[in-house]
Amino acid sequence: MPTSPTRPDRAAPQPESMLTVLIAFGANLLIAIAKTVAAVLTGAASMLAEAAHSWADTGNEVFLYVAARRAVRPRDPRHPAGYGRDAYVWSLFAAFGLFAVGAGVSIMHGIQELLNPAPAELFGVSYAVLAVAFVLEGTSFLRALRQSRRDARESDRDLLDYVMGTSAPTLRAVFFEDAAALIGLVIAFGGILLHQVTGSAVPDAVGSILVGVLLAVVAVVLIRQNRRFLVGVVVEPEVRAAAVQWLLAQPEIAQITYLHIEYVGPGRVSLVAAVDLEGDTAEHTVAARLNAIEDELARSPRVAWAVLTLSRPGAPALDPQHPADPLMG
Numbered sequence: 001m002p003t004s005p006t007r008p009d010r011a012a013p014q015p016e017s018m019l020t021v022l023i024a025f026g027a028n029l030l031i032a033i034a035k036t037v038a039a040v041l042t043g044a045a046s047m048l049a050e051a052a053h054s055w056a057d058t059g060n061e062v063f064l065y066v067a068a069r070r071a072v073r074p075r076d077p078r079h080p081a082g083y084g085r086d087a088y089v090w091s092l093f094a095a096f097g098l099f100a101v102g103a104g105v106s107i108m109h110g111i112q113e114l115l116n117p118a119p120a121e122l123f124g125v126s127y128a129v130l131a132v133a134f135v136l137e138g139t140s141f142l143r144a145l146r147q148s149r150r151d152a153r154e155s156d157r158d159l160l161d162y163v164m165g166t167s168a169p170t171l172r173a174v175f176f177e178d179a180a181a182l183i184g185l186v187i188a189f190g191g192i193l194l195h196q197v198t199g200s201a202v203p204d205a206v207g208s209i210l211v212g213v214l215l216a217v218v219a220v221v222l223i224r225q226n227r228r229f230l231v232g233v234v235v236e237p238e239v240r241a242a243a244v245q246w247l248l249a250q251p252e253i254a255q256i257t258y259l260h261i262e263y264v265g266p267g268r269v270s271l272v273a274a275v276d277l278e279g280d281t282a283e284h285t286v287a288a289r290l291n292a293i294e295d296e297l298a299r300s301p302r303v304a305w306a307v308l309t310l311s312r313p314g315a316p317a318l319d320p321q322h323p324a325d326p327l328m329g
Helices: 016-043 045-071 086-113 123-154 159-165 169-196 202-231 237-248 282-299
Strands: 253-265 268-277 303-309
Touching: 016 045, 016 169, 045 086, 045 123, 045 169, 045 202, 045 237, 086 169, 086 202, 123 159, 123 169, 159 169, 159 237, 169 202, 237 253, 268 282, 282 303
Parallel strands: 268 303
Antiparallel strands: 253 268
16 A cells, blocks of 8 residues: 555655756856857857857746745635646746747857858857856756656656656756756857868857757747646556555545546646445535545645545446546546
């Protein structure tokens, strides 16, 4: 029998998620300033694209910080499911910012550089800034990677599968943005190096465009995942199976005929179930028995709210081994 009624993906505890975002914010702010200075001094198109990328990431961390703070506000009468989905709203803003600022500026500047090429200079400054940026971005990425690996291991899932599917949008955003940043730095280095070797601004401009395309792809992935959780995502089959096992282990419950569990925030779910109670319970005690089970479910920090009702007469019981969500077929 599971130790908690449900075991949704192991979204990190709030203090750890906040620390991950703050580390990413500090790293991106320092990098953005350094890249901007380098872009002004050198005139390299790829460096300007990287500066736009880092400023977009810095702004995004502010949105992600707000997302992490608002998502843990307790529910109230006007928001009975809590504020968990606020995390996806603010993370969606961050993804749009990455698309509009990071990708848009990088691609537009790269095209302008192709049409009106300009020579670059002080290549050593660019290389030094890129090296420092790689260290800082790598530090932030390793923090997100360690957190993701641990949570993926606890959820018994592959790393990439966990990061793509986790209900924690801040972790997913930092992971993909930092990974894209490291790839972008390599692209920028290649573009600037070819500019220096060939004397042509074309490789530098192409590098700027490639950085923009990379950011656009990451932004679309993040937008898609946040939209999914805003619309509503049911939990994984193993979580449903654990919930069924827990409910059937309660001495009051004979069988379950309906069960729907949906994410309502990072690592938090809502649960609706129809059950048959053991024995011929008097009507005036049914509500009390159901409420007692609901209260037990709500003690789990990962259950935002739970509602149990009696099954319809003649409704078939769920198969404990394959408890498919009735809405999913």
